Amino acid sequence: MLVRESAFWSNVLPLQEANMISRHIQSHHVDLKLETELKEIQSDDKGCVQSIVTNRGETISCQFVGLTVGVSPAIEFLKDSGIATKRGILVNEYLETNIPDVYALGDCVERTYDLPGRRNIEQVWYTGRMMGEVLAQTICGVKTKYEPGPWFNSAKFFDIEYQTYGNVRSTTENIENEFYWEHSGGTKCMHLVWNKQTQQFLGINSFGIRLRHECFDRWLRDNQSIQFVLDHLKEANFDPEFFNRYEDEIIKQFSETFPNLKANSKVTSTL
Amino acid sequence: MKTIKTVGLILFITGFCLFNGLFFSADYSLTREIVKAQISDEQKQALFLQSDSSLLNQNVSSVFSFVTQIERIFDVVNQIQASTYGITQEELYELSARSGNQFSLGAVDSLYIGEDAISEFKKKAWKDYASWLEGRTFESSEELKNQLQGIVSNINQYGIINQVGFDRYQIKDITYSLTKASAVGPVKSNPILFLLLTIGLCIAGALLYILPKLTLLPGIKNNGIFFNVMKNTGWLGILTGTWLILFYVVLYFYPQYMTQWITLVDPVSKALNGNEAGRFFLYGFIYTLCILVMGVRMIIHYRHSKYQVLRTCSVMFFQTAFAFLIPEILIRLNKPYFDFKNIWPLDYSFFFDSRISELISAGTLGIFMLGWGIALIIIGVPVLVYFFGKRWYCSWVCGCGGLAETLGDPYRQLSNKTVKAWKIERWMIHSVLVFAIVMTAGVIYTYWTGASWFLFFDSYQLREVYGAFIGAGFAGVVGTGFYPLMGNRVWCRFGCPLAAYLGIVQRFKSRFRITTNGGQCISCGNCSTYCEMGIDVRWYAQRGQNIVRSSCVGCGVCSSVCPRGVLNLEVKEESGRFGKPILIGNNNVKISE
Numbered sequence: 127m128l129v130r131e132s133a134f135w136s137n138v139l140p141l142q143e144a145n146m147i148s149r150h151i152q153s154h155h156v157d158l159k160l161e162t163e164l165k166e167i168q169s170d171d172k173g174c175v176q177s178i179v180t181n182r183g184e185t186i187s188c189q190f191v192g193l194t195v196g197v198s199p200a201i202e203f204l205k206d207s208g209i210a211t212k213r214g215i216l217v218n219e220y221l222e223t224n225i226p227d228v229y230a231l232g233d234c235v236e237r238t239y240d241l242p243g244r245r246n247i248e249q250v251w252y253t254g255r256m257m258g259e260v261l262a263q264t265i266c267g268v269k270t271k272y273e274p275g276p277w278f279n280s281a282k283f284f285d286i287e288y289q290t291y292g293n294v295r296s297t298t299e300n301i302e303n304e305f306y307w308e309h310s311g312g313t314k315c316m317h318l319v320w321n322k323q324t325q326q327f328l329g330i331n332s333f334g335i336r337l338r339h340e341c342f343d344r345w346l347r348d349n350q351s352i353q354f355v356l357d358h359l360k361e362a363n364f365d366p367e368f369f370n371r372y373e374d375e376i377i378k379q380f381s382e383t384f385p386n387l388k389a390n391s392k393v394t395s396t397l
Numbered sequence: 398m399k400t401i402k403t404v405g406l407i408l409f410i411t412g413f414c415l416f417n418g419l420f421f422s423a424d425y426s427l428t429r430e431i432v433k434a435q436i437s438d439e440q441k442q443a444l445f446l447q448s449d450s451s452l453l454n455q456n457v458s459s460v461f462s463f464v465t466q467i468e469r470i471f472d473v474v475n476q477i478q479a480s481t482y483g484i485t486q487e488e489l490y491e492l493s494a495r496s497g498n499q500f501s502l503g504a505v506d507s508l509y510i511g512e513d514a515i516s517e518f519k520k521k522a523w524k525d526y527a528s529w530l531e532g533r534t535f536e537s538s539e540e541l542k543n544q545l546q547g548i549v550s551n552i553n554q555y556g557i558i559n560q561v562g563f564d565r566y567q568i569k570d571i572t573y574s575l576t577k578a579s580a581v582g583p584v585k586s587n588p589i590l591f592l593l594l595t596i597g598l599c600i601a602g603a604l605l606y607i608l609p610k611l612t613l614l615p616g617i618k619n620n621g622i623f624f625n626v627m628k629n630t631g632w633l634g635i636l637t638g639t640w641l642i643l644f645y646v647v648l649y650f651y652p653q654y655m656t657q658w659i660t661l662v663d664p665v666s667k668a669l670n671g672n673e674a675g676r677f678f679l680y681g682f683i684y685t686l687c688i689l690v691m692g693v694r695m696i697i698h699y700r701h702s703k704y705q706v707l708r709t710c711s712v713m714f715f716q717t718a719f720a721f722l723i724p725e726i727l728i729r730l731n732k733p734y735f736d737f738k739n740i741w742p743l744d745y746s747f748f749f750d751s752r753i754s755e756l757i758s759a760g761t762l763g764i765f766m767l768g769w770g771i772a773l774i775i776i777g778v779p780v781l782v783y784f785f786g787k788r789w790y791c792s793w794v795c796g797c798g799g800l801a802e803t804l805g806d807p808y809r810q811l812s813n814k815t816v817k818a819w820k821i822e823r824w825m826i827h828s829v830l831v832f833a834i835v836m837t838a839g840v841i842y843t844y845w846t847g848a849s850w851f852l853f854f855d856s857y858q859l860r861e862v863y864g865a866f867i868g869a870g871f872a873g874v875v876g877t878g879f880y881p882l883m884g885n886r887v888w889c890r891f892g893c894p895l896a897a898y899l900g901i902v903q904r905f906k907s908r909f910r911i912t913t914n915g916g917q918c919i920s921c922g923n924c925s926t927y928c929e930m931g932i933d934v935r936w937y938a939q940r941g942q943n944i945v946r947s948s949c950v951g952c953g954v955c956s957s958v959c960p961r962g963v964l965n966l967e968v969k970e971e972s973g974r975f976g977k978p979i980l981i982g983n984n985n986v987k988i989s990e
């Protein structure tokens with residue numbers, strides 16, 4: 127597997143997580159070639175793929191090539207339809223295009239209005255689903271705006287589940303502070319980001335530990351602080367019964383790293 | 398690794414083929430000594446030996462022909478007894494002539510004046526069968542005669558066989574024990590060797606096939622499951638199901654043909670309880686081994702999940718200790734056979750008079766067992782289901798559940814998820830519960846009053862129908878035989894009356910639910926696919942709603958296979974358990990209920 131970046135999906139994930147996932151992919155016997163790009167696909171005399179050449183000059187023989195270099199809306203067929211497009215199909219907050227009774231939603235859509243902290247083309251499953259829900263209400267007679275709540279997403283990399291709530295960027299911005307914990311087994315980690323000045327919690331990445339959507343949705347809406355989130359981290363655990371719990375370890379490491387942001391792990395559960 | 402797996406497969410198939418081959422491996426030779434040892438009643442023993450000696454000391458090479466000949470002998474004996482003890486038409490005429498149109502047993506006494514056995518038998522038979530007519534007056538002597546005709550045919554048909562011949566239960570039992578004792582062949586002379594070569598080889602082969610799974614990284618690995626002819630109702634699955642169905646039919650209804658298999662485990666049985674093995678010892682032995690070996694597979698398969706590992710250890714423990722070893726040890730100590738974790742109405746014979754009498758006569762321990770069993774029904778079930786959900790029993794303790802969760806795990810994806818199946822399920826399982834309650838009420842009524850007629854049925858007949866159709870047919874033949882055809886919980890889902898009872902409590906009074914994690918469901922459908930109870934879990938998860946269903950056995954596999962951490966088995970306060978459908982993340986959208 128060729129990856130242009132220095133670690134798998136490091137254009138989205140912070141380097142720590144990207145490295146962990148890279149190691150996990152390799153443990154599944156996938157030969158992960160980082161900082162390597164595809165230069166050429168070579169065919170045999172029947173026109174089938176025979177091998178590829180990388181930009182480092184290596185030739186790898188193969189029978190099948192999967193290209194996953196990102197998605198872009200396939201909207202060429204709308205060119206002469208009169209529907210306004212840019213990179214995607216342009217829609218307003220009601221998912222209406224410029225032509226009455228023609229709506230668009232999902233991966234192919236480009237919003238003409240801004241939503242704070244969100245890109246105008248959001249190609250993920252959940253936004254597609256939520257747009258569907260909104261549009262269904264509109265079509266059924268209750269005209270509804272598309273107004274997604276705090277950002278969340280999830281994925282699974284081989285055996286490692288990933289959930290994210292709020293915004294954890296691949297590189298933190300100036301005003302942001304971050305905390306990263308990784309389990310010694312190398313298949314679980316947590317990454318929290320907050321505002322340096324206000325201590326407002328901004329987002330979390332969790333790998334190998336399931337978190338409760340409802341808790342983080344509420345805490346993000348309520349602009350809770352990083353201390354609050356750590357105080358209540360146990361409530362947000364969604365792992366099955368009997369699974370090992372890591373909150374104490376995480377909180378301990380956090381207190382050691384940020385002694386003046388001491389989290390009180392003794393807060394009793396409110397759930 | 399592949400080589401080890403292949404070797405394992407070959408060993409397993411070899412052991413399995415040999416096991417099947419043993420079915421036909423013996424010759425049968427009936428001797429006087431065997432008859433004397435197996436038929437305890439001396440008169441009947443003599444009858445059996447006199448009526449037809451052509452089979453004695455003959456070598457019969459087919460179990461089928463041997464059993465047929467034994468059964469013929471029973472027929473002959475019964476015919477002889479019928480003609481010896483049968484009440485003749487002359488006697489009937491004479492009796493009706495003497496009675497006029499009023500019946501009295503005095504007339505019977507005056508008819509049979511002899512002191513011989515035959516006269517004594519006939520007098521007694523009339524008393525047993527006709528005393529309810531004593532003193533009754535009829536319209537005409539013709540009518541009395543008709544009434545008496547019915548009684549005569551009852552005596553001739555049942556009375557004689559029961560008293561001085563062989564009734565069908567005895568025929569079944571004795572045919573089985575004669576066949577087992579008459580067998581001569583390799584198994585008889587070397588049971589331990591053949592036990593190792595059959596079941597032993599199967600275990601070794603299965604483990605060799607299973608253990609290499611450890612080289613895969615921990616995590617859900619269900620790749621290619623629907624391309625596997627064993628797991629997608631392909632030819633191998635159908636073949637396996639057919640074999641299991643046949644095995645159960647023979648086990649429950651024709652044990653006389655499988656004596657070779659039973660002989661195989663005689664040494665194990667003797668070591669444990671001191672007696673020769675019976676068919677249910679063999680069954681329990683194989684059953685426990687299946688749970689243990691396939692439990693190892695289950696643990697390896699789900700070793701990333703502590704919940705699954707602990708749960709599997711639990712069913713392995715309860716089967717081995719509670720269902721298998723403790724009852725055998727109790728027998729060795731001359732105590733009643735008792736499975737401390739079996740609960741009525743799954744244990745449908747718990748209130749049968751024979752078992753109650755056995756417990757009551759077994760002193761303090763027996764009374765404790767009786768009390769324990771009743772406490773489980775009225776306290777254990779509701780209290781534990783309230784705190785943990787019905788899973789405490791169905792997927793942590795129960796033997797049927799234990800087999801389903803281990804041997805049956807590869808088939809869980811075959812359960813039907815349609816709404817129609819759900820409807821059928823609810824009708825069926827609750828009907829069986831009603832059936833079990835009515836049957837048991839009859840049994841208890843008969844126990845207290847001695848009368849067999851209860852409401853609208855004969856309690857003996859009803860318990861027999863229940864035993865054959867539900868106990869053996871549904872729980873055994875269909876319950877396990879259909880694993881590779883309809884999934885591993887056919888019995889638990891459609892038939893088990895205890896599951897119905899636990900389910901009612903779980904649905905209406907429990908802290909247990911499967912929580913859906915907000916809006917994280919991606920509709921992949923793994924949860925529904927692998928739900929052995931056929932619950933369409935995804936339907937709830939998609940709308941962000943908790944799953945509260947009476948049938949859920951809490952195996953936790955939906956949560957294990959979910960790739961997004963959406964499902965979690967939880968016990969929390971009752972309020973809010975059902976939960977409104979919510980879809981977190983979308984501000985303007987509410988789902989209508």
Ligand SMILES: Cc1cc2nc3c(=O)[nH]c(=O)nc-3n(C[C@H](O)[C@H](O)[C@H](O)COP(=O)(O)OP(=O)(O)OC[C@H]3O[C@@H](n4cnc5c(N)ncnc54)[C@H](O)[C@@H]3O)c2cc1C
Binds near residue numbers: 232234248280
């Ligand atoms: C490899 C991969 C992994 C992903 N992982 C995640 C993840 O972990 N989490 C997450 O949230 N999201 C993930 N996504 C993104 C997510 O899958 C998409 O956002 C989502 O499927 C988009 O749904 P949609 O209905 O808008 O578009 P699509 O599912 O792409 O559906 C568009 C449909 O339109 C059809 N179509 C196109 N042109 C025409 C035409 N001219 N006429 C008729 N039909 C046409 C296509 O055939 C297709 O069926 C992933 C995507 C990929 C590719």
